[in-house]
Structures are given as C-alpha cells and as structure tokens.
Amino acid sequence: MIAVLKSGVTPEQQENLCNWFESMGLSVNISTGDYHTIIGLIGDTSKVDIELLEGLSIIESVKRISEPYKKVNLKFHEDPTVVDIEGVKVGGGNFQIIAGPCSVESEQQCLSIAENVKASGASMLRGGAFKPRTSPYDFQGLHAQGLELLAEAKAKTGLPIVSEIMNIRDLPLFENVDLIQVGARNMQNFDLLRELGNTKKPVLLKRGLANTIKELLMSAEYIMAGGNENIILCERGIRTFESYTRNTLDLSAVPALHELTHLPVIVDPSHASGISRFVESMSMAAAAAGADGLMIEVHNDPEHALCDGAQSVTPAQFDKIAKKVAKIREAMKD
Ligand code: PEP
Ligand code: MN
Secondary structure (H helix, E strand, O other): OEEEEOOOOOHHHHHHHHHHHHHOOOEEEEEEOOOOEEEEEEOOHHHOOHHHHHHOOOEEEEEOOOOOOOOOEHHHOOOOOOEEEOOEEEEOOEOEEEEEOOEOOOHHHHHHHHHHHHHOOOOEEEOEOOOOOOOOOOOOOOOHHHHHHHHHHHHHHOOOEEEEOOOHHHHHHHOOOOEEEEOHHHOOOHHHHHHHHOOOOOEEEEOOOOOOHHHHHHHHHHHHHOOOOOEEEEEOOEOOOOOOOOOEOOOOHHHHHHHHEOOOEEEOHHHHHOOHHHHHHHHHHHHHOOOOEEEEEEOOOHHHOOOOHHHOEOHHHHHHHHHHHHHHHHHOOO
16 A cells, blocks of 8 residues: 655654554555655555545545555655666666676686776676576586676776675675676575565566566565665566577566566566677667666677677677667667
C-alpha cells in the first residue's frame, strides 16, 4: 500500500503518521520526490482502514499495491534511482558503458584492455575473477589474484571496477570492487542476495537464463529488503528455442522494467548474442530502447581468450561501437 502525502506536511506530522503505521506492525519506506512524498507500507496491510486514512488532512491519496515487489516498485518511488559508483552515475538519464574482458587473465592483458576501453569512453572496467563455467575443467578465473589485478588497473586508469561474486564467503575479497556483479546463474541465490542486501556496495544483478522480469524484480527486492538500494539490473539474454545466437536478447525487458521499477537497467549484448559481430548492432538497439548503460566484453586477443572469446570484441571494434552508441544517444535527445 502507498500513501501519498499532501505538499506542506511537516516533518512532525510525517513522523507521527509513520509511528502510527509502525504501531500496526508495518514497516515504512519513505520516498521524497520532487513533487510528492510517498510512504510505502510493507507487511500485512489488511488491518489498515483505507477510508480512515484517506480522510486524514495530510493525505492526498492511498493505493493498494498488488505486486509482491514493493521497494523496487516504481509506485513506491516515483523518481528514477541513480546509482553512484565512485562518482560514476547510472540511471535517471546517466548512461555508462562498462567494458573489459570476460576474465582477468594476466596483468598485461587487464591493464592494456583497461587503458584501451577508457580511451574509447568506457567509464567502468569489468573483469571476472571467479568464473561460473559450465565445465569444471575450464578456466575458473584467477580468484583473489584477479581482483588484485583489477585493483591495479583501477589505480592506473581511475576506472571503477566490476566483478562477479559467486559465493558469499568471498565477500571480504571484494572490498575494493566498486560494483559487485551477481551473475545470471546466481540470480536466485537468495542467501547471496540477502547478504549483499546487508552491505552498502552497489550490486549489478543480471537476469537469470530462464527467469522472468518479475522474478528479476523479486531478486532485487531481496537485496533492497536488507537496506541496500544501490542496484543496477542487467538484461543479458534469455534461453529460447533459438540456437543461432547464444541467448535471445529480450530488449523489451528494458521498457518493461522501466515501467515497473525505478532501478536503472543496463544491457549486456555480449552474453545476449554470444557473437562478437552482433555486439555493435545490439548495443545500438539497447541504447535506442532506453537502456541506462551497456556491459561489453572486450579482449585484446579474442582468439586466445580463456573465456568467451567468440563474443569478445577487440579494442578497435569497441571504439567503433562506443562512437555509434554515442550517435544514437545524441539522436535520441529531444
Ligand atoms: C559475465 O558477465 O561474465 C557472466 C558470466 O555473465 P552471465 O552471468 O550473464 O552469464
Ligand atoms: Mn563472459
């Protein structure tokens, strides 16, 4: 349920109202927008007398929210959330490109890609150190050493770093990671989500291979329920009967998520298509669909990459993609 307050309500009146809700066993979520303050009520609202509430002089309107996701719901928070990652803002009109290798492989590889993508306009560096591989015999990532190499690249380039966590026991290693990624395979690892909810670290939550948009929102709700509101959602393609591409990019997830949630939504065209020559067109399409950013895999030597070489673009290709995306964004301005 949400209660929209009239303008001019004093902080004391607002506090009294919230105390009253809390005395009914409800928790309150206050969102102060440009025009309205919205009080979201979470818990069993069946005892709340809507007519009584509507009759209060400080209340403009009251609405029941039927969706099971509350804190991530756009109805709870009318302004878009802007996630700030070390000064790099995503959402609410702020568009960013995260780029880098699928996996951190060596110091030289990580540093040279970081420098290249920065020069082309990327504002964050990605790199996997813990890799969720289908085969246990494939390269699993450099683990702690990989995170150290990313930190070194950050020190050299100033780019905030993004890396995937697979197990909550590794959280202490992620202290210097600026945006913690929850990969598609862990989208419904609820214990992991709950623990990340107890931190203040920005989280990049990727949609599961076979999960619905609503399930993605429920997973984000797990993080937000713990008090962490710094969440970016990522559409990275879903499994369909189509096998020509690695996954099927569900671009309609972008406008759908924007009408359901205030959280920023980015697109990963690399995992979505699995084919490096499609990354340019899918990046432009995602920007045109209103995505708040992109995450693109870039490798200096894709043919010899230890993971996902087929979908990795070269730094030169990335440069061209970044320029084309900038043109699309320019064309979209009113
Ligand atoms: C990744 O970003 O490296 C990754 C493993 O992605 P996903 O979880 O979307 O498959
Ligand atoms: Mn990858």
